[in-house]
Amino acid sequence: EIVQYLKNSAPGPALPDLSGKTILITAGPTQEALDPVRYLSNHSSGKMGYALAQVAAQANAKVILVSGPTNLGVAPGITKIPVTSAAQMLSEVMQQVQQCDIFIATAAVADYRPATVADNKIKKKDDELTLTFVKNPDILKQVANLPTPPFTVGFAAESQNVEHYARSKLNLKKLDMIAANNIATAGLGFNSDHNALHVIWRDGEHHLPPQPKVQLAAELLSLVATQFNKKTSN
Amino acid sequence: EIVQYLKNSAPGPALPDLSGKTILITAGPTQEALDPVRYLSNHSSGKMGYALAQVAAQANAKVILVSGPTNLGVAPGITKIPVTSAAQMLSEVMQQVQQCDIFIATAAVADYRPATVADNKIKKKDDELTLTFVKNPDILKQVANLPTPPFTVGFAAESQNVEHYARSKLNLKKLDMIAANNIATAGLGFNSDHNALHVIWRDGEHHLPPQPKVQLAAELLSLVATQFNKKTSN
Numbered sequence: 001e002i003v004q005y006l007k008n009s010a011p012g013p014a015l016p017d018l019s020g021k022t023i024l025i026t027a028g029p030t031q032e033a034l035d036p037v038r039y040l041s042n043h044s045s046g047k048m049g050y051a052l053a054q055v056a057a058q059a060n061a062k063v064i065l066v067s068g069p070t071n072l073g074v075a076p077g078i079t080k081i082p083v084t085s086a087a088q089m090l091s092e093v094m095q096q097v098q099q100c101d102i103f104i105a106t107a108a109v110a111d112y113r114p115a116t117v118a119d120n121k122i123k124k125k126d127d128e129l130t131l132t133f134v135k136n137p138d139i140l141k142q143v144a145n146l147p148t149p150p151f152t153v154g155f156a157a158e159s160q161n162v163e164h165y166a167r168s169k170l171n172l173k174k175l176d177m178i179a180a181n182n183i184a185t186a187g188l189g190f191n192s193d194h195n196a197l198h199v200i201w202r203d204g205e206h207h208l209p210p211q212p213k214v215q216l217a218a219e220l221l222s223l224v225a226t227q228f229n230k231k232t233s234n
Numbered sequence: 235e236i237v238q239y240l241k242n243s244a245p246g247p248a249l250p251d252l253s254g255k256t257i258l259i260t261a262g263p264t265q266e267a268l269d270p271v272r273y274l275s276n277h278s279s280g281k282m283g284y285a286l287a288q289v290a291a292q293a294n295a296k297v298i299l300v301s302g303p304t305n306l307g308v309a310p311g312i313t314k315i316p317v318t319s320a321a322q323m324l325s326e327v328m329q330q331v332q333q334c335d336i337f338i339a340t341a342a343v344a345d346y347r348p349a350t351v352a353d354n355k356i357k358k359k360d361d362e363l364t365l366t367f368v369k370n371p372d373i374l375k376q377v378a379n380l381p382t383p384p385f386t387v388g389f390a391a392e393s394q395n396v397e398h399y400a401r402s403k404l405n406l407k408k409l410d411m412i413a414a415n416n417i418a419t420a421g422l423g424f425n426s427d428h429n430a431l432h433v434i435w436r437d438g439e440h441h442l443p444p445q446p447k448v449q450l451a452a453e454l455l456s457l458v459a460t461q462f463n464k465k466t467s468n
Contacts, residue, residue, distance in 0.1 A: 034274075036393055036417060037342070042271045071305060108271070112363050129346050129367040135360075159270055183270060 015218055016225035018061035024100040024150070025053050026093060026107035026139065028068035030086045034131070035118035044108035046070035048155070048195060051217035052104055053078050059221060064100070066092045068107055086110055086136040093139055097150060102228055104153040105140040112136060141173040149174075151228040156180040166200055177201040177227060179220060201227055249452055250459035252295035258334040258384070259287050260327060260341035260373065262302035264320045268365070269352035278342035280304035282389075282429060285451035286338055287312050293455060298334070300326045302341055320344055320370040327373055331384060336462055338387040339374040346370060375407040383408075385462040390414040400434055411435040411461060413454060433457050 027049020031039040050072045053065045063078045066089055074080045081096075083089045086109045097103060112133035144152040154175045156166040159182065166180035179197045196210040197220060204227075208219050261283020265273040284306045287299045297312045300323055308314045315330075317323045320343045331337060346367035378386040388409045390400040393416065400414035413431045430444040431454060438461075442453050 037276045037278075037391070038274065038344075039276065040268075040272065040274055042273065044271075110272075115362070127369050128349070129369075131365055131367065133363040133365065135362075157271070 014222075015055060015059040016222055018056065018059040018221075018225060021101045022062040022064065022099055023053075023056045023102045023104065024064045024066070024093065024096050025049050025056070025104045026066045026089060026109075027053070028070040028072075029108045030068045030089055030110045030136075031084050032086065032110045032113035032136070033084075033117050034114045040110060040112075040114070040133075041069075042108045042110065044068070044070075045192075046072050046106075047193065047213050048217065049104075049106035050074065051213045052106060052221065055214065055218045055221050059225075061102075064096050066096070066107075068109075086113060086139070090137045090139045090142070093143065097143055097146070100150045101232075102153070102224060103143050103150040104224070105143070106155050107139075108157065109139055110136055138173070140175070144174045144176075151176045151224070151231060153177045153179065153224055157183045159184040163198060163200075166198065170200055170202075176231065177224060199223055248456075249289060249293040250456055252290065252293040252455075252459060255335040256296040256298065256333055257287075257290045257336045257338065258298045258300070258327065258330050259283050259290070259338045260300045260302075260323060260343075261287070262304040262306075263342045264302045264323055264344045264370075265318050266320065266344045266347035266370070267318075267351050268348045274344060274346075274348070274367075275303075276342050276344065278302070279426075280306050280340075281427065281447050282451065283338075283340035284308065285447045286340060286455065289448065289452045289455050293459075295336075298330050300330070300341075302343075320347060320373070324371045324373045324376065327377065331377055331380070334384045335466075336387070336458060337377050337384040338458070339377070340389050341373075342391065343373055344370055372407070374409070378408045378410075385410045385458070385465060387411045387413065387458055391417045393418040397432060397434075400432065404434055404436075410465065411458060435461055 028046035029042045029044040031041045033039050046067060053063050054075060057063045057078050065078055066081045066083060068083060081092050083092055113136050115132040115134045140154045143149060152175050154169060156169050156178055158165045162180050162182045166178050170178040179199050181195055181197050193212055194210055195213055195216055197208045199206045206223055208216055262280035263276045263278040265275045267273050280301060287297050288309055291297045291312050299312055300315045300317060302317060315326050317326055347370050349366040349368045374388045377383060386409050390403050390412055392399045396414050396416045400412050404412040413433045415429055415431050427446055428444055429447055429450055431442040433440045440457055442450055
């Protein structure tokens, strides 16, 4: 599906040349099991991460895509590592990240997982059910706080106070860049083919207007490449 | 996808003639929102319900399919009503059921939904999160307990004590028939193209062995038609 979707999209800006660079991208939702049949998840389609993987490959980067469950396929040349839960995503990311120059975390990782996973299907008995959830590992923060981290880009999907949350996420997690969007805007973001991003880094910012996610991915990748080159040439 | 999938499957037993009958089928999972992005769901693919809808249409029945989110399409002639939550599914079923002769509930309706749905994305703060869930309406039971119910068929997907749970569900909910399967059997059931069913009614039972879901649907529909004819000719 994504291949066709990309073929139908006109390329946006000229892509940067990322020859010799390795980019690690996470995409999609995670699913957190409650029992063998039930899970907690979210409406991330994975389209933004798959679009970034595609334009990064077109920019000659080596691309590794660690993806939660989606309906999307990847073009040849992109290494896709499928995962289900946040714990699995963390494990795969940590195995790959040391060889990577740039890490872009588009995945909508579940913030919490059930404290316990039942081996058998939970039977419904009571009128109310109280479940305890524990925090999932913060993959983005763990990568950004490695001794020698890659250039690390986070995403912030918020329904209110978008810029405030994005800037505090940038600072608290020690990211190099964050791409924020307002999920309350009709027709954009989750499950849509379009999005708009407010891209923020330590000493700058840029608004990318509403557009197809593949074009948006190309524009974002250009910003990433420019700031990555600045950082690594210092 | 389902159309191709059905074309590739050889028909099983001769189909009953259900001309002039209306069959209402529910299929797929339901999604229960926690906030604008997060939801609780389950691994039901909807394949069994869509296969039943297809063979029922081939058996000349008028078919109404009330379906939770799936990746499946329906053949022309089947009326598909898409829904997301259990509450929506109940509402649509109750609007359709009075004109129906047979009701087959294959949907994996979420037993519980979050007690409250947040208008905005829940921010992660605490190390632990405790959520309260309340019981969803029991669509199957509500239909079976109508003053003039259709011939009502339930499904029981269990990971242990399968027959025990199925028989108590048949009796407690006053169903006409129940089709039970063991989701702990590798390669069968949820998300698989194959399944096996233990079909139980008040004065009989039948084991349908592991086979493609379309063939299984045809065999189940034959059992349904036979028992429906017995009941309505009394």
